[in-house]
Structures are given as C-alpha cells and as structure tokens.
Amino acid sequence: MTSPTFDRYCDEIVTQTERLTAHVRGADMTAPVLSCPGWNLGQLLRHVGGDHRWAEEIVRSRASAPTPDDLVNDPTTYLHEDESFLIPWLLEGAASLSATLRAAGPDALAWNPSEERPAPVTFWARRMTYETAVHRADAALAAGTEFVLERDLALDAVEEWLEYSTFPEAFEPRPDLPDLLGPDRTLHFDATDAGEWLVDLTGKRPVWRAGADNATATARGPATDLLLFFYRRPAPAIRTQGDKELLDLWLTRSGFWLEAPEE
Numbered sequence: 642m643t644s645p646t647f648d649r650y651c652d653e654i655v656t657q658t659e660r661l662t663a664h665v666r667g668a669d670m671t672a673p674v675l676s677c678p679g680w681n682l683g684q685l686l687r688h689v690g691g692d693h694r695w696a697e698e699i700v701r702s703r704a705s706a707p708t709p710d711d712l713v714n715d716p717t718t719y720l721h722e723d724e725s726f727l728i729p730w731l732l733e734g735a736a737s738l739s740a741t742l743r744a745a746g747p748d749a750l751a752w753n754p755s756e757e758r759p760a761p762v763t764f765w766a767r768r769m770t771y772e773t774a775v776h777r778a779d780a781a782l783a784a785g786t787e788f789v790l791e792r793d794l795a796l797d798a799v800e801e802w803l804e805y806s807t808f809p810e811a812f813e814p815r816p817d818l819p820d821l822l823g824p825d826r827t828l829h830f831d832a833t834d835a836g837e838w839l840v841d842l843t844g845k846r847p848v849w850r851a852g853a854d855n856a857t858a859t860a861r862g863p864a865t866d867l868l869l870f871f872y873r874r875p876a877p878a879i880r881t882q883g884d885k886e887l888l889d890l891w892l893t894r895s896g897f898w899l900e901a902p903e904e
Contacts, residue, residue: 651739653773653794654693658773659732664788665682665686668724670682670722672784688713688776690734693731693734693769695710697734699753700762701745703750703759735773738765745762747762755805755898778790792864792865799838799867802868806895810897812846818890822847828891829854830861830867831862831867832867838852860881861880861881866878873896
C-alpha cells in the first residue's frame with residue numbers, strides 16, 4: 642500500500658477537524674462521549690484542540706525533549722463549553738498545526754514519543770491526522786451522526802497501529818498482564834474491502850506483514866471498522882473467531898501508548 646504523502650496528512654488534519662466540527666454543530670456540548678468515558682463533547686473538543694497545539698509547539702520549536710502536554714491530558718476542567726468559542730478555536734488550532742508542519746517540511750527534526758532522538762516531523766503529520774479522525778468517530782457517536790473515513794486513510798491508520806504493536810512496551814513482560822509472546826500465537830486481521838495482515842507473536846518480538854495464514858485468532862470487517870476495533874470503539878461490523886483472549890491481550894498491549902500517564 643502507498644502511504645499518504647506529507648502534504649496529504651497536512652490537508653487531512655484540517656479536513657478531519659472540519660468534519661469533526663460538522664458532527665457537533667448544534668449539539669449539546671455537555672452530552673456524554675460514551676467511547677471516552679468521563680468526557681463530554683466539549684471536553685473531547687478541548688482534548689483534540691490541545692493535541693493540535695501541543696504538536697504545533699513541538700514542531701515549531703523543533704523540540705529535542707518532551708513538551709508539557711497539560712491541554713492534552715487534562716481537559717476535565719472544561720465542563721461547560723460554548724460552541725461559539727470551541728469550534729473556531731478548534732479549527733484555528735488545526736490550521737496552525739498544518740501551516741507549521743508545511744513550513745517545517747517533512748524532513749525537519751523534532752522530538753516525538755516513539756523515538757529516542759529527534760526524528761522527522763512526518764510522524765506528527767500522520768499521528769495528528771489519525772488522532773483527529775478517531776476522535777471524529779467519538780464525536781459522531783456522541784452526536785448521533787454517521788462516521789465515514791476514506792479507505793486509504795483507514796488502511797494507513799491500521800498500519801500505524803500495527804507499527805506500534807512491535808514496540809517493546811507492547812510485548813515485554815509486565816507483572817499485571819499475561820505474557821503476549823509464545824508458540825502457536827498468530828493473529829489475522831482481514832479488512833474485507835482492502836487487504837489482510839498477519840501478526841506473528843511466536844518469536845522474540847511481534848512481526849507483522851501483509852497477507853494471511855492459518856492464525857490463532859482472526860478479526861474481520863471493513864477497514865474503518867477494523868481501525869475502530871483496534872481503538873476499542875464500537876465496531877459492530879467486526880467478526881472475531883479463534884482465541885479471543887489472545888486477541889484482547891494483544892489489543893491491550895498494543896494500545897499501551899493510549900494509556901493515561903501515571904501521576
């Protein structure tokens with residue numbers, strides 16, 4: 642699969658944000674977001690806007706170390722938001738991030754949480770595209786509107802998740818969870834409208850590739866639903882079979898980067 646270009650990501654940050662705001666115009670900002678327990682719509686929009694501003698500062702300053710992310714991780718103080726402020730604020734942040742990324746260019750270097758040293762800011766263009774898209778799905782669910790994502794973006798977002806699933810945090814032993822790696826452990830993910838992937842958990846670290854084989858567990862459905870399934874959002878079109886406990890453990894472990902930071 643050919644990944645979207647850097648410019649496409651920059652475009653999509655704005656486009657996905659515009660579509661997110663379209664879902665929530667006229668909605669009750671205090672409506673609960675069931676896929677983000679404890680948040681209402683206003684808090685969700687604050688989180689997304691905080692993400693955009695956090696990433697923009699990192700890219701603009703060419704940060705070489707972590708940057709405080711208070712707006713990202715603690716939108717809970719914003720309980721009663723005004724749509725007339727929130728929507729323009731959210732759109733402004735997305736436009737600013739997109740412009741800063743373009744000005745920097747894909748090869749500019751800055752800190753990101755997946756690398757030990759500054760790395761190309763393409764990471765932030767891709768990550769913020771899918772951060773925004775998945776939270777657009779949350780907003781659509783809360784507002785009772787339909788979520789649709791272009792198939793090529795859904796596929797790229799699925800592969801972004803699969804890449805994270807090979808990080809040490811996703812498979813090294815933890816005292817609070819069963820071991821993930823072991824003999825006869827493979828996972829098959831079938832995007833019925835696009836492609837298939839096999840995740841091999843039998844070695845010293847997870848390995849994934851395009852294609853299919855006999856697997857210990859399978860999850861099957863359209864690419865967008867498969868993406869939502871990875872993020873543990875409602876995905877009614879997904880069908881699973883085989884070792885569902887292993888599949889659930891993999892989802893937990895590969896989603897390590899979504900866990901709230903410890904106090």
